[in-house]
Amino acid sequence: MCGDRQQTLAAPAVLSGVGLHSGRPARMTLHPAPVHSGIVFRRTDVHGRAVRAALDAVTDTEGRVVLGGHRGVQTVEHLLSAAWALGLDNCVAELDGPEVPGLDGSALPIVSALRAAGLRPQAAPRRTVAIRAPVWVRDGEAWAAALPAAAFSAAYVVTLAPPGPGDQAATYDPRRDAYEETIAPARTWGYERDAAALRARGLALGASLENTLVVGGAGFVNAPRFPNEAPRHKLLDLLGDLALLGCDVLGAVIVVRGGHRLHVALARAIEAQGG
Numbered sequence: 001m002c003g004d005r006q007q008t009l010a011a012p013a014v015l016s017g018v019g020l021h022s023g024r025p026a027r028m029t030l031h032p033a034p035v036h037s038g039i040v041f042r043r044t045d046v047h048g049r050a051v052r053a054a055l056d057a058v059t060d061t062e063g064r065v066v067l068g069g070h071r072g073v074q075t076v077e078h079l080l081s082a083a084w085a086l087g088l089d090n091c092v093a094e095l096d097g098p099e100v101p102g103l104d105g106s107a108l109p110i111v112s113a114l115r116a117a118g119l120r121p122q123a124a125p126r127r128t129v130a131i132r133a134p135v136w137v138r139d140g141e142a143w144a145a146a147l148p149a150a151a152f153s154a155a156y157v158v159t160l161a162p163p164g165p166g167d168q169a170a171t172y173d174p175r176r177d178a179y180e181e182t183i184a185p186a187r188t189w190g191y192e193r194d195a196a197a198l199r200a201r202g203l204a205l206g207a208s209l210e211n212t213l214v215v216g217g218a219g220f221v222n223a224p225r226f227p228n229e230a231p232r233h234k235l236l237d238l239l240g241d242l243a244l245l246g247c248d249v250l251g252a253v254i255v256v257r258g259g260h261r262l263h264v265a266l267a268r269a270i271e272a273q274g275g
């Protein structure tokens with residue numbers, strides 16, 4: 001969402017850590033890549049299998065986004081969010097495990113690594129999809145819309161059921177808000193009461209009070225970084241899921257009580273509208 005030309009990394013960047021869901025360690029190296037190649041994940045532990053970040057590569061959206069099935073890569077959304085917000089279009093993310101490192105549960109360490117490596121403009125224009133007419137999707141009480149607008153912006157509402165603080169909202173307008181200050185630091189969050197069921201399904205195995213904001217029986221178990229950290233993190237996830245379109249979005253996006261499944265449905269509806 002920065003400038004008109006595609007960008008890649010000026011130098012490689014390395015991130016290591018345990019996956020939020022698999023609990024497995026991985027070392028991820030981000031390499032520069034040619035124009036129009038997009039963000040490509042390559043598993044070095046399963047014979048160089050590669051999958052490009054795109055909507056048709058999504059194979060699971062429960063609690064995180066999985067690309068390329070069980071031999072693909074899971075929890076790609078925080079890397080894709082940081083890449084989209086900073087305007088990194090093309091890179092190869094090589095990793096030796098099944099999941100992008102969870103780090104501190106936010107996108108801040110990723111932003112720092114991308115900034116340290118630097119971004120290099122390339123000799124090709126970036127593609128943009130303009131929302132021409134309202135696009136809606138819903139899933140029970142959750143809904144999402146993309147509306148025509150002169151620039152991209154996003155707003156998010158979550159309901160943190162009691163003893164959580166109730167309805168909370170966050171907004172992001174890149175013309176006004178610095179992603180790395182207002183969105184990137186917001187961590188993954190969840191309910192303490194859901195932890196056992198998630199772990200039984202092989203999810204949240206790498207989650208801890210260091211990388212996850214936990215809503216427990218008496219409110220937040222650990223201190224939030226922002227009073228509305230939860231909807232800010234939802235915006236972080238939303239940007240990562242919209243990044244699967246592979247282009248900038250010219251429109252105003254509103255999501256209420258959503259998650260990855262709804263975000264991906266909205267992105268598919270935007271793609272179907274064209275533009």
Ligand SMILES: [Zn+2]
Pocket residue numbers: 077078188233236237
């Ligand atoms: Zn997330």
